Amino acid sequence: MNYDLIVIGSGPGGYVAAIRAAQLGLKTAIVERESLGGICLNWGCIPTKALLKSAQVFDYINHASEYGITVDGAKTDFNAIIKRSRGVADGMSKGIQFLMKKNKIDVIMGTAKIKKGGKVEVKAADGSVKEYAAKHTILATGGRSRELPSLKQDGKKVIGYRQAMNLPEQPKSMIVVGSGAIGIEFAYFYNSIGTKVTVVEYLDNIVPLEDEEVSKALARSLKKVGIEIMTSANVESVDTSGNGCKATVKTASGTQTLEADIVLSAVGISTNLEGIGLEEVGVKTDKGKVLVDDFYKTNIEGVYAIGDIVKGQALAHVASAEGITCVEKIAGHHPEPINYNNIPGCTYCTPEIASVGYTEKAAKEAGYEIKVGKFPFSASGKASAAGAKDGFVKVIFDAKYGEFLGAHMIGSNVTEMIAEVVVARKLETTGMEIIKSVHPHPTMSEAIMEAAADAYGEVIHL
Structure with missing residues (x-):
């Protein structure tokens, strides 16, 4: 043929x-x-x-x-x-x-x-x-699923994402190695249904590609629901010879052993x-x-x-x-x-996170003089009515021309909201144009307009 x-x-x-x-x-x-x-x-x-x-x-x-x-x-x-x-x-x-x-x-x-x-x-x-x-x-x-030499997957006790969504029975405890989108989503899922979950992240913050404020807010939310989080930590080996798994984890304060039924390797692809x-x-x-x-x-x-x-x-x-x-x-x-640089990234835990463009740190490193605005969902009428007051919208603009450099969100349904910023950036929309685009009330999406207004000192509801 x-x-x-x-x-x-x-x-x-x-x-x-x-x-x-x-x-x-x-x-x-x-x-x-x-x-x-x-x-x-x-x-x-x-x-x-x-x-x-x-x-x-x-x-x-x-x-x-x-x-x-x-x-x-x-x-x-x-x-x-x-x-x-x-x-x-x-x-x-x-x-x-x-x-x-x-x-x-x-x-x-x-x-x-x-x-x-x-x-x-x-x-x-x-x-x-x-x-x-x-x-x-x-x-x-x-x-x-990427395999690390110290974290060989056997598909039963040390698993990748594929086995994690098709386990024969719910584990009582799980160690999730890696805190990108895959690791965090599974950590949230298993914790929500009663599994004791520990997240081990090699870098200083979970979801390390996200803006630091979002990362810290997510860590607080996950800890609040009982997920244990270890950052700046490295899994050196996993012993699967017993009933469960014994993971040797090296941290700044020394080496410790964690025990769990399952180790999920979520260290990339x-x-x-x-x-x-x-x-x-x-x-x-x-x-x-x-x-x-x-x-x-x-x-x-x-x-x-x-x-x-x-x-x-x-x-x-x-x-x-x-x-x-x-x-x-x-x-x-x-x-x-x-x-x-205009590709949105989303993580679907609760609260959700979504982002596009420069983080605050990356914008500064790129040489931009910036305006930053934030609007917490605790000040949103729709979020209060929905019982979803956790989180915020953070926006970053170039101070000189008003270019929309980036947006970083954590909260309910923000994965549906990020597309507005992707389109705005594609159309080279400025901060003032976002402020003057009338957003419907009451909605979670108002927070984007309010955050932009905060960047320019015009925020109403803060």
């Missing part, structure tokens, strides 16, 4: 690239070795949000009396929570199957390997091998570059990433790469944007290169 485009990998980078290519008239096929939708839909973004929703519902029930409602005897059913999460993931994967059929994209199940001369070899589960030809091939093979033909074809890589230009072309004609395996943030929405940009360039359009 000959194609205009073969996409290897059907995650949010691959399947979106394939659909956009089909829309632009390219004869397209997609190769997937496991389930359509990749890690994001099957073992990542979507099923974790289903787990977190169950935790949130349970939390609501436990605090129902604060809303004038009495609920007795609420308890969790761990297996039912996991089953619901898997059902949500399966439904989304079936949705991708529908989209492939709708857009007349051929789905080839198997493990792909690129070969010279625009050929793609696919080995099916039964061992049979077929070869396909394509003018263009996009590599979108994604990533997997490793890219899936092995066995896909890069060396044979001559595709250049560096430090586990495929080297590409601004439109995701590799050094080999007709071969492209997107998503977790290239530069930029390893996020689903980044991979999707890269897939669209790459395909539009292939089709002869003139897309803009992606601005990686």
Whole structure:
């Protein structure tokens, strides 16, 4: 079979690239070795949000009396929570199957390997091998849970994110190593349903990519609900020879041993570059990433790469944007290169965190003279009515021109609010324009306008 485009990998980078290519008239096929939708839909973004929703519902029930409602005897059913999460993931994967059929994209199940001369070899589960030809091939093979030498995963006691959302029974205790989005979301979920959770972070702050004020506020919130947090701490080894796990953790004050049923390694991802033909074809890589230009072309004609395996943030929405940009360039359009400084990041614990652009520290280091505004949700009417007064919105502007440099939020539903700032920054909106854009009342989103007003000394409700 000959194609205009073969996409290897059907995650949010691959399947979106394939659909956009089909829309632009390219004869397209997609190769997937496991389930359509990749890690994001099957073992990542979507099923974790289903787990977190169950935790949130349970939390609501436990605090129902604060809303004038009495609920007795609420308890969790761990297996039912996991089953619901898997059902949500399966439904989304079936949705991708529908989209492939709708857009007349051929789905080839198997493990792909690129070969010279625009050929793609696919080995099916039964061992049979077929070869396909394509003018263009996009590599979108994604990533997997990263393993540290001191934290080898056995899939039972020392686990990655994949096992964490499909455990046969709820652990009584868990050590989460790493406090990025994956680690914090699982820490919140398991703590909410009654597991004793300890988070161990190598750096000085949890969620270390976030603004320091957000990081400290989240740490306070998590400690308040019983999660133990250890920062500037390193897991040197894990002994799994007994019933549970014994983790040796080195801190500034010395070495200590932590015991738990399960250790979850959430120390980032490793890219899936092995066995896909890069060396044979001559595709250049560096430090586990495929080297590409601004439109995701590799050094080999007709071969492209997107998503977790290239530069930029390893996020689903980044991979999707890269897939669209790459395909539009292939089709002869003139897309803009992606601005990686205007990519929103979200963590879906409670309270949620969301951010985009410069942190206060990064803006100062970049040489900007800045105006900073903050508005706490404790001063928001909607937040008070909703019983969600934790957190704040923090905004950063360039003092000279009013450029919207960044926004950092912690609170209820802020992952839905951050898009306003992404669009504002894309449109080069200034601080004063945000202040003069009338926001609806009462809403949580008013806090963005109020924070901007605070930066310019015009805040009303503080």
